[in-house]
Amino acid sequence: MILFEDIQRYIDKLNYLSKVEDEEILQHMENYAQKVGFPIVGRSVGRFLYLITKLKNPKLIVEVGSGYGYSAYWFAKALSSGKVVLTDYSQDNLEMAKDFLSGAGLIDKVELRLGNGVEIAKEYKNIDILFFDHEKAKYLDSILILKDNLSSGGLVIADNTLWHGKVLEEDVDKQTRKIKEFNEYMFSSQEFFTTLIPLRDGLLVAIKV
Amino acid sequence: MILFEDIQRYIDKLNYLSKVEDEEILQHMENYAQKVGFPIVGRSVGRFLYLITKLKNPKLIVEVGSGYGYSAYWFAKALSSGKVVLTDYSQDNLEMAKDFLSGAGLIDKVELRLGNGVEIAKEYKNIDILFFDHEKAKYLDSILILKDNLSSGGLVIADNTLWHGKVLEEDVDKQTRKIKEFNEYMFSSQEFFTTLIPLRDGLLVAIKV
Ligand SMILES: C[S@@+](CC[C@H](N)C(=O)[O-])C[C@H]1O[C@@H](n2cnc3c(N)ncnc32)[C@H](O)[C@@H]1O
Ligand SMILES: C[S@@+](CC[C@H](N)C(=O)[O-])C[C@H]1O[C@@H](n2cnc3c(N)ncnc32)[C@H](O)[C@@H]1O
Numbered sequence: 001m002i003l004f005e006d007i008q009r010y011i012d013k014l015n016y017l018s019k020v021e022d023e024e025i026l027q028h029m030e031n032y033a034q035k036v037g038f039p040i041v042g043r044s045v046g047r048f049l050y051l052i053t054k055l056k057n058p059k060l061i062v063e064v065g066s067g068y069g070y071s072a073y074w075f076a077k078a079l080s081s082g083k084v085v086l087t088d089y090s091q092d093n094l095e096m097a098k099d100f101l102s103g104a105g106l107i108d109k110v111e112l113r114l115g116n117g118v119e120i121a122k123e124y125k126n127i128d129i130l131f132f133d134h135e136k137a138k139y140l141d142s143i144l145i146l147k148d149n150l151s152s153g154g155l156v157i158a159d160n161t162l163w164h165g166k167v168l169e170e171d172v173d174k175q176t177r178k179i180k181e182f183n184e185y186m187f188s189s190q191e192f193f194t195t196l197i198p199l200r201d202g203l204l205v206a207i208k209v
Numbered sequence: 210m211i212l213f214e215d216i217q218r219y220i221d222k223l224n225y226l227s228k229v230e231d232e233e234i235l236q237h238m239e240n241y242a243q244k245v246g247f248p249i250v251g252r253s254v255g256r257f258l259y260l261i262t263k264l265k266n267p268k269l270i271v272e273v274g275s276g277y278g279y280s281a282y283w284f285a286k287a288l289s290s291g292k293v294v295l296t297d298y299s300q301d302n303l304e305m306a307k308d309f310l311s312g313a314g315l316i317d318k319v320e321l322r323l324g325n326g327v328e329i330a331k332e333y334k335n336i337d338i339l340f341f342d343h344e345k346a347k348y349l350d351s352i353l354i355l356k357d358n359l360s361s362g363g364l365v366i367a368d369n370t371l372w373h374g375k376v377l378e379e380d381v382d383k384q385t386r387k388i389k390e391f392n393e394y395m396f397s398s399q400e401f402f403t404t405l406i407p408l409r410d411g412l413l414v415a416i417k418v
Binding site for chain 1: 210211212213214215216217219220223224226227228241254257259260261263264266353362371373374376377392393396397399402403404405406407408409414416
């Protein structure tokens with residue numbers, strides 16, 4: 001019997017063996033998340049986003065739900081050219097993101113936009129990576145609205161698609177049901193080739209075919 | 210409390226919602242593995258290899274330990290140009306691989322080589338994806354021997370790096386200890402940026418910096 005939490009702990013331990021350039025800034029962001037209970041993607045997902053971005057070499061990344069820029073840090077850090085558009089409802093979050101990303105020398109690679117990230121994303125064509133970390137019940141509607149804004153071969157990455165394991169249950173609340181529907185839509189759609197990566201709270205990664 | 214096995218089962222269920230071109234051949238390969246107890250990477254890892262290959266667009270993939278070609282199927286299927294070198298100690302396995310990959314129309318994308326995959330890999334320069342699925346105790350030695358044969362930005366992908374969860378234990382047998390040492394080496398090395406993806410038995414994915 002293996003507990004998922006124990007596996008995540010093992011991976012987390014390995015992560016911290018790796019020397020990264022902005023360790024101080026990252027720990028600052030991670031400690032703040034811990035202190036106020038803010039749901040950032042965390043180190044293992046962050047590193048995975050970095051790896052995927054290195055492989056994809058995208059020109060345009062759009063985040064729906066950026067918080068104070070932790071996931072955006074990993075995207076921006078991996079970019080050789082191109083930019084990350086951050087979106088959030090909260091001006092305070094975006095101000096913090098600005099400070100953190102400036103500290104890491106990444107501010108020239110980002111655009112900070114206040115408002116509904118789904119509406120903002122609609123303004124962009126040829127999105128190479130579309131990242132979802134907003135209201136979980138809205139993932140399915142959001143991809144239906146935004147899928148034509150993806151470039152061919154573009155990626156959809158969505159966090160929390162295991163939803164603390166609640167998706168494993170039969171009898172579920174509305175939010176969980178909507179996440180399950182999103183997962184099922186993405187896997188059965190002929191427009192995407194989809195995988196679900198069980199890092200932390202579950203990361204769905206799909207490529208537009 | 211969430212069991213890792215339950216999460217894997219949920220992902221597996223989603224995988225089978227996805228229509229893939231060679232479903233019949235894949236099920237044949239998977240059923241055979243089940244019947245004789247052959248350790249193929251399985252559907253969720255296979256799909257992940259496909260996705261990574263699509264992103265990487267490699268010219269040369271070398272597998273150390275190909276068995277009868279299940280993992281090679283996913284690599285070859287995702288290639289636009291380039292080839293996959295399969296290696297195995299067993300001529301029977303390679304014959305089966307030849308049949309399966311011919312059936313899927315992929316035989317022109319592969320090279321089948323009998324012998325020690327580490328020795329065979331040494332013959333190639335600029336390997337874009339190096340895949341390890343041979344003796345687990347030899348992963349660390351193998352990467353030390355082969356890392357200069359990787360292209361810059363090349364990937365190392367190694368299966369079974371969670372080793373049925375045994376890596377979580379303190380007091381371990383030699384094989385487990387060697388896998389832990391491999392993981393620790395890859396995460397602490399300055400030559401690689403490494404992640405461990407908890408799909409099935411654990412897939413280490415590292416990019417050469
Ligand atoms: C889970 S947090 C984001 C964490 C961030 N991705 C990270 O890993 O560092 C979700 C954020 O999304 C914002 N949000 C929720 N719905 C949104 C929407 N529709 N558009 C923009 N931001 C949204 C919230 O204000 C909150 O800051
Ligand atoms: C786990 S199975 C491979 C499964 C295959 N990668 C798949 O997912 O379909 C391991 C295989 O590696 C072969 N093998 C073990 N050590 C090897 C080595 N040093 N070189 C080549 N093949 C090796 C074994 O004969 C066996 O068929």
